[in-house]
Amino acid sequence: MSTAFNILIYLLFGVLVFGSLAPLSSHPHWFIRGWDFPRVQIVLIAIVAAIAFVSVNMVNSRAPAISCISISILATAIAAWHLFRIVPYTILAKTQATTWDVVQADEESVNQRRFRLLVTNVEMENDRFEQWSQVIRDTDVDMVIAAEIDDRWKPILEELKPIFPHQIIYPQDNWYGMAMLSRLPIRESEIRFRIQDDIPSIDAMVELPSGEEIRVIGVHPRPPEPIRDNDATARDAELVIWGKELAEDDRPIVIGGDLNDVAWSPSTRLFLRLSQLLDPRRGRGFFNSFHANHIWMRFPLDHVFHSTHFGVRDLQRLGHVGSDHFPILIDLQLQPVLKQEQEPLEEKASDEEEAEEKLQRAVESEEINMSSTPVSMRTPAIG
Numbered sequence: 001m002s003t004a005f006n007i008l009i010y011l012l013f014g015v016l017v018f019g020s021l022a023p024l025s026s027h028p029h030w031f032i033r034g035w036d037f038p039r040v041q042i043v044l045i046a047i048v049a050a051i052a053f054v055s056v057n058m059v060n061s062r063a064p065a066i067s068c069i070s071i072s073i074l075a076t077a078i079a080a081w082h083l084f085r086i087v088p089y090t091i092l093a094k095t096q097a098t099t100w101d102v103v104q105a106d107e108e109s110v111n112q113r114r115f116r117l118l119v120t121n122v123e124m125e126n127d128r129f130e131q132w133s134q135v136i137r138d139t140d141v142d143m144v145i146a147a148e149i150d151d152r153w154k155p156i157l158e159e160l161k162p163i164f165p166h167q168i169i170y171p172q173d174n175w176y177g178m179a180m181l182s183r184l185p186i187r188e189s190e191i192r193f194r195i196q197d198d199i200p201s202i203d204a205m206v207e208l209p210s211g212e213e214i215r216v217i218g219v220h221p222r223p224p225e226p227i228r229d230n231d232a233t234a235r236d237a238e239l240v241i242w243g244k245e246l247a248e249d250d251r252p253i254v255i256g257g258d259l260n261d262v263a264w265s266p267s268t269r270l271f272l273r274l275s276q277l278l279d280p281r282r283g284r285g286f287f288n289s290f291h292a293n294h295i296w297m298r299f300p301l302d303h304v305f306h307s308t309h310f311g312v313r314d315l316q317r318l319g320h321v322g323s324d325h326f327p328i329l330i331d332l333q334l335q336p337v338l339k340q341e342q343e344p345l346e347e348k349a350s351d352e353e354e355a356e357e358k359l360q361r362a363v364e365s366e367e368i369n370m371s372s373t374p375v376s377m378r379t380p381a382i383g
Helices: 002-024 030-036 039-060 065-089 107-111 129-139 151-159 233-247 266-275 336-340 351-364
Strands: 114-121 143-147 166-170 178-182 186-192 201-207 213-219 253-258 302-306 310-317 328-334 375-377
Touching (some): 002 030, 002 039, 002 065, 039 065, 114 129, 114 213, 114 253, 114 302, 129 151, 143 213, 143 253, 151 178, 166 186, 166 201, 178 186, 178 201, 178 213, 233 253, 233 351, 253 328, 266 302, 302 328
Parallel strands (some): 114 143, 213 253
Antiparallel strands (some): 114 328, 166 178, 186 201, 186 375, 201 213, 310 328
C-alpha cells in the first residue's frame, strides 16, 4: 500500500514540476498556457501531498529519511515559485493603485469626478435574467460592460434603459457579443475588431458629471482552451495591440472585461507594462470571478485596469447572477494629481521584442486581421 502511495506521490510531483515550469515557455498551446491559471491550487496540492507523504512514511517507516526530506524541499520550492507570482495580488503586498480617501475633499465636487463600473460576463446560456438585472439595479453603477450578450438578452437590456439610457449593444450567438450600458453620456464610440472579425471590443468616450471625459473600453478576447483547440495566439496579440495603443493615449483610461487570462500571467503583465496602466487587484486580493459554481477552481479572469489619473475608492466581487462568472465592481475617483504618485509596472528591455513576437505569430497563423475596419458609431446608442 505504502509503495503504491509513494509512487503516486512521486508521479504527482512530477506533474507539479512540469506545470510549474511550463509557463516559462512562450508557446501558445492551451496545454502550456493553461498552467498559468492554477497557481494557488498547485501550492495547496504540493503542501498537502508533502505532508501526506511524510506522515504515511513516518508511520510505516517505509521510505528513507532522505526521500521525506527531498519531497519536503521540493514542495517548498514549488510553493515559493508560485507564491512569488501570486502574493502581489494579496493584502500582504503593497497596493499599486492608490486608495482614494473621500474625506480629503468636498464631497459634492468629488462625486462629480467619480466613476463606478461593473464588469460582468452574463454567460450566454444563462436564463436567470431577472436575477442578473436585479443585481445591476441594486449596485447603482454608472456603467456596465457585459460580455456574452446574444439576442435573448436584448429585451432585458431594453428594460434597463430608464437607468442606463445610453446603450451600445452588439449581440452575437458565439459567446462574444458585448454591451455597454451607461447612465453617463457616451460622446463617441466604436465597435472594434482588433484581431478576429467575430470578436468585438467597445471603445467609448464617456462624460462625467464634472464635464471631463474618460475613455472606457470593453474587451473579451478568445481564450486558449481544449474544447475548440484554441491556443493563446489571438488573445495574446489582442492584449499587445491594446497595450501599444493605450500607451500612446494620455487621457484618463479604464479598460475592463473578461480577459480569459489570470492577473499574474505573462500576457497580462506584458499588457500592463506596455500600456502603463494600473491593476487595482495588486495589494487588495484575487477577486476570483470564474468559476462561480466551483469554489476549488476559481481564477481572476474578469479585470478592470485604469490609468494613473484615477484612485480606487472600492473594489468588490459581487454575488451570483446565474452566470459562471461573478461580476466585478470598481469605484474610481478621477484625480489627475495622482498621476505623478502612482507607479505602473516597470518596463523590461525585452518587452518590445516579446510583443512583436506575439504579433508575428498571430499574423503567421492568420488569426489577426490588421486591415479590419472598425464599425464606427457617433451616436451613443445602438440596439
